[in-house]
Each structure stands twice: as C-alpha cells, then as structure tokens.
Amino acid sequence: MKLPLILVTNDDGITAKGITTLVRLMKTFAEVVVVAPDSPQSAMGHAITIAKPLRLDKTNLYGDDVLAYQSSGTPADCVKLSKDHVLRGRKPDMVVSGINHGSNTSISVLYSGTMSAAIESALEGIPAIGFSLCDWGADADFSHCEEYIIKIVKEMLKVGMQKGLALNVNFPPKMNEPLRGVKICRQAIAKWEEKFDERVDPHGRSYFWMTGNFVNNDKGEDTDEWAIANNFVSIVPCQYDLTAHFEIAILNSSANF
Numbered sequence: 258m259k260l261p262l263i264l265v266t267n268d269d270g271i272t273a274k275g276i277t278t279l280v281r282l283m284k285t286f287a288e289v290v291v292v293a294p295d296s297p298q299s300a301m302g303h304a305i306t307i308a309k310p311l312r313l314d315k316t317n318l319y320g321d322d323v324l325a326y327q328s329s330g331t332p333a334d335c336v337k338l339s340k341d342h343v344l345r346g347r348k349p350d351m352v353v354s355g356i357n358h359g360s361n362t363s364i365s366v367l368y369s370g371t372m373s374a375a376i377e378s379a380l381e382g383i384p385a386i387g388f389s390l391c392d393w394g395a396d397a398d399f400s401h402c403e404e405y406i407i408k409i410v411k412e413m414l415k416v417g418m419q420k421g422l423a424l425n426v427n428f429p430p431k432m433n434e435p436l437r438g439v440k441i442c443r444q445a446i447a448k449w450e451e452k453f454d455e456r457v458d459p460h461g462r463s464y465f466w467m468t469g470n471f472v473n474n475d476k477g478e479d480t481d482e483w484a485i486a487n488n489f490v491s492i493v494p495c496q497y498d499l500t501a502h503f504e505i506a507i508l509n510s511s512a513n514f
C-alpha cells in the first residue's frame with residue numbers, strides 16, 4: 258500500500274523538540290518531507306520574504322529516510338518553497354505544522370507562524386493541521402500528545418477535509434491526570450492587552466520591549482480556551498476567508514457610500 262505523503266514544518270525552527278517529535282510520529286505511517294525554518298520564527302504570522310534572498314539547505318537531521326531542508330524564510334515561505342521547489346509537482350496528502358512550543362488558542366491564531374503554515378497549505382487546497390502545546394519550555398513534555406496526534410492525522414486522512422480549511426489543534430500541558438478527550442470548539446473571543454516597556458540601551462538610546470497580559474472574558478464552554486482549561490484537546494476548524502459575510506447585506510442597505 259502506498260504511504261501518504263506528509264509535509265512537516267513549524268515556526269520554532271528545524272531543531273526544536275516539537276518538530277522532532279512530530280517527524281518521528283509521522284514516520285510511523287507516512288512518507289515524510291520536512292521543510293522548516295533554520296531559526297525560530299514565532300509570531301511571524303503569515304509573513305513572506307520579498308526583500309531578501311531565500312536560502313534552502315538540505316539537512317540529514319532526521320536520517321536518510323526523510324528528505325529535509327532548512328530555510329532562511331518564514332513558515333509560510335517554507336510551504337511555498339516546498340510546493341514550488343522541493344516536491345516539484347508532488348502534492349502532499351497533508352501538511353502538519355508544529356508541534357508548537359506554546360499555545361495558539363483564541364486570538365493567537367492570527368499571530369502564529371505555526372498556523373500560518375497550515376493556512377498557507379489550505380490556500381493551496383492541501384489538508385493541513387497545526388499542532389500546539391500550551392507549554393513554552395524548550396524541553397516541553399509532548400508524550401501525552403502523541404497518541405492524539407497520530408489519531409487526528411490518520412482520521413483526517415481517512416475522512417478528508419473541505420478545501421480551504423485547516424485545523425488548529427491545541428494540547429494542555431502535561432499534568433498528573435490523563436487528557437479527558439477531544440472537543441471541537443470555536444475560537445474564544447479574547448485578546449492580548451499589550452504594554453510597551455521603554456528601556457535604554459548601553460549607548461543611551463531608548464527602545465521598547467513589548468509585555469502584556471492575555472485577557473479572556475469569553476465564558477462560553479464551547480471555546481478552545483475552556484477546553485484547554487479543563488484538560489481537553491481543542492480542535493478549531495479555521496479558514497483564510499476573513500470576509501464578514503453577514504455585514505455585506507447590512508452595508509448595502511444602510512450605508513450611503
């Protein structure tokens with residue numbers, strides 16, 4: 258039986274523990290190709306590189322049985338380079354991005370390089386899943402995620418996904434009790450309230466360091482934030498179409514442009 262072709266990428270960089278775990282899991286049932294940033298690209302959103310050259314270097318980081326490249330570009334760049342150069346016309350059966358070190362729930366999906374790689378894949382009509390663990394540690398424990406990751410990827414390969422969609426999957430951090438299962442959720446209506454700490458460098462020049470807090474006033478029990486807080490895996494189906502379709506008729510009938 259022909260193995261599915263899975264492209265693996267991330268935003269934490271090709272040497273991160275999260276992508277190393279994801280590659281190992283995908284290799285158990287698929288042909289794996291890796292194209293990932295050569296350095297951390299967290300919070301890059303859907304940025305692409307247009308003002309400087311892109312580098313793409315082959316690496317043997319994952320062994321002789323995995324075609325792997327590291328790129329100087331962003332996560333979205335990595336997907337584009339994969340399609341145009343690395344795979345040369347071969348269309349992956351799925352793109353998986355992650356496992357991100359840190360949460361990508363709620364509004365964070367807009368800033369996430371992990372999910373932007375998945376959304377870029379959806380733009381190309383390729384089923385895609387972004388995986389994130391709500392633990393920012395470089396040596397985070399992913400062991401409780403592994404069974405669910407394999408099950409989710411295999412299930413979506415079997416049942417298929419609508420074109421233009423990507424799944425945003427978040428895991429709670431490892432705790433003493435096992436995960437309680439999976440919840441299909443909506444994105445919580447929450448946001449970051451940023452502050453900018455003004456500092457002075459050794460040369461006497463001022464600079465700013467962004468700080469702030471995550472504020473969630475969404476009390477719904479159908480959100481990704483609720484699922485994570487209650488030790489469930491959250492799955493939010495995402496799309497790249499940001500049109501507020503309901504507002505079109507309202508503007509046509511009430512606005513005088």
